[in-house]
């Protein structure tokens with residue numbers, strides 16, 4: 001594949017992980033200068049963070065994706081967006097990330113360079129610094145080229161209260177744009193299943209969008225979640241299970257591109273169950289919904305935002321879809337990784 | 344029991360595989376897959392074909408398609424209004 | 440509701456109400472698993488009159504694949520230098536000792552492919568391995584497999600093997616109807632299978648058993664329209680074959696595809712999971728292509744089909760019971776921990792009910 005070593009191309013070797021000269025060279029020449037910031041620069045065993053006011057919020061996530069680069073994104077971009085978004089949907093302002101990279105012997109240095117560039121650029125975009133990090137090299141065949149773990153720390157905002165237990169009947173659900181783009185774009189480059197597509201991954205750090213939503217809705221924004229693995233259906237099913245209310249979604253209002261709709265059909269997948277990035281589902285009190293929607297639509301990451309459904313008291317608590325044709329059906333969580341089907 | 348999707352033939356090439364013969368790049372409204380035309384020797388560029396598991400299984404009859412325009416649109420999902428923006432088609436980015 | 444959908448639903452309502460009042464409520468079997476799912480997914484089921492009973496038939500290739508086949512595929516996956524090439528549909532189906540997914544976890548090489556052609560490619564790219572293609576599917580899928588076998592033959596690719604479990608729809612319909620009184624008034628026939636076999640293929644069913652057969656596509660209006668055509672025939676006491684998917688389905692079907700299949704495969708008796716043996720309902724490689732046969736290559740035999748205790752799948756796919764009548768449905772048997780074949784495939788009747796049907800829903804766990 002593209003990550004595989006071509007002859008004469010400089011690659012990661014086991015020596016890069018030995019902790020000696022080669023490791024230092026790798027870090028000092030290829031990684032640290034790109035990520036440089038006040039917290040990282042002392043290069044101590046731990047980063048010392050500034051004193052902050054407020055409660056801290058912490059999260060971690062590991063990233064494996066094949067191939068490392070896909071239409072519209074790469075693993076470095078995902079590794080920063082994923083952890084930053086886990087912080088911001090909790091109502092936290094991200095402070096710092098850690099970056100752990102497990103590199104497989106044989107990864108071309110050029111690929112590593114692109115990934116580090118991507119991490120640096122995304123961190124800048126998200127307004128967060130990489131405060132500490134680690135690299136390890138593992139033998140060829142034991143890893144997927146590059147695996148990344150990021151942990152993140154943020155400070156909770158105190159002007160909001162994001163908690164599923166505050167959700168009431170009549171609250172509305174908003175999503176900031178098209179579903180399924182990311183998952184389908186990644187699928188288009190999977191081994192044996194490649195196809196050509198106009199779709200691009202839409203992964204993005206959501207901090208600024210969420211600031212906008214919270215500014216417009218304040219405490220009436222009751223809950224935020226990024227519908228990544230498990231797709232929109234996963235989040236909605238969680239919400240029904242957690243709140244004891246039913247969720248009713250209008251298929252015609254769920255933003256989706258024609259390309260994604262047909263691509264999902266081509267693969268036999270339900271677009272509601274396909275993974276998203278750069279998307280957030282917000283639960284908003286009825287009266288604030290219009291204000292939050294128009295704020296969302298005015299933001300660069302929310303132009304296609306839409307109100308897609310509401311909470312009801314129908315029992316048992318389930319997620320129901322009103323289809324384009326006017327029928328109804330239930331929405332359930334996908335069982336696991338969705339595989340393309342022929343029947 | 345069998346998913347099949349309609350797409351339009353963009354281009355026909357000789358696969359170089361003696362039995363598979365002609366293959367086509369088929370556009371499914373923004374995603375493209377190669378399909379064998381061995382089962383539909385009459386298919387030409389711009390025809391709509393129904394593809395199942397990498398093989399075009401039928402050519403949508405143009406006359407029939409015109410008479411049944413609504414049905415074709417429905418089969419293509421073109422009778423529905425979608426909320427959502429479209430990606431830029433590949434190749435278009437360079438034109439700007 | 441769009442106006443054309445509304446019109447069809449209104450007429451269906453009237454006709455079904457009349458028939459019910461006359462003591463003749465209508466039951467229609469959708470043979471095809473994709474119809475089962477599409478009827479739920481588009482919301483069609485929720486728009487139908489309650490007196491119209493829809494019964495799901497045996498048309499999900501994964502569900503009717505016998506457990507012996509899955510076990511065999513898992514055994515083969517454990518052989519050295521073997522790559523199993525399979526459609527995504529088969530990966531999670533549990534056999535007696537696990538699924539291909541669990542085999543992959545144990546180190547077996549399982550490649551998910553879209554097309555039988557990809558299996559040929561895999562074989563070509565991995566000359567030191569034996570690539571075994573899990574050939575399941577009905578008439579729509581088999582021509583592509585047959586063509587891939589011909590391609591491999593022509594190019595002298597000798598490390599491709601086929602584990603064939605291809606099935607035929609018409610013999611299954613005969614078996615369902617031949618067993619005696621069948622509480623079904625008509626058939627919603629699968630659009631994509633019919634592309635290959637042609638709408639004429641249903642004539643014997645319509646004539647011999649007096650059941651209207653209507654070929655339909657998979658989009659909301661088209662499915663509802665087909666149901667309406669069936670109910671109209673039932674009301675008028677007719678039994679014709681009709682085709683409301685004329686955009687792609689012709690009377691004779693795709694003769695090229697039929698010829699290719701006939702060249703490579705011949706009919707054989709086949710075991711349908713939870714139903715049993717149906718004469719001449721499956722396909723096996725003809726002798727000329729015997730060297731592609733995985734069974735003879737490894738000198739193996741297909742084990743017996745076993746229906747798990749408590750599972751009433753056999754009755755479900757023959758239209759004699761609904762999933763909700765199964766004691767295990769939604770409790771002991773869910774898509775995550777399927778007991779019977781109808782729950783394993785996303786097209787299976789029980790899985791579709793579990794996934795889409797509010798009335799039989801168990802609360803989300």
Ligand code: SF4
Pocket residue numbers: 749750751752755762765766767768769772773777778779780781782783789
């Ligand atoms: S619910 Fe499960 S056990 Fe019951 S019939 Fe369906 S598949 Fe078999």
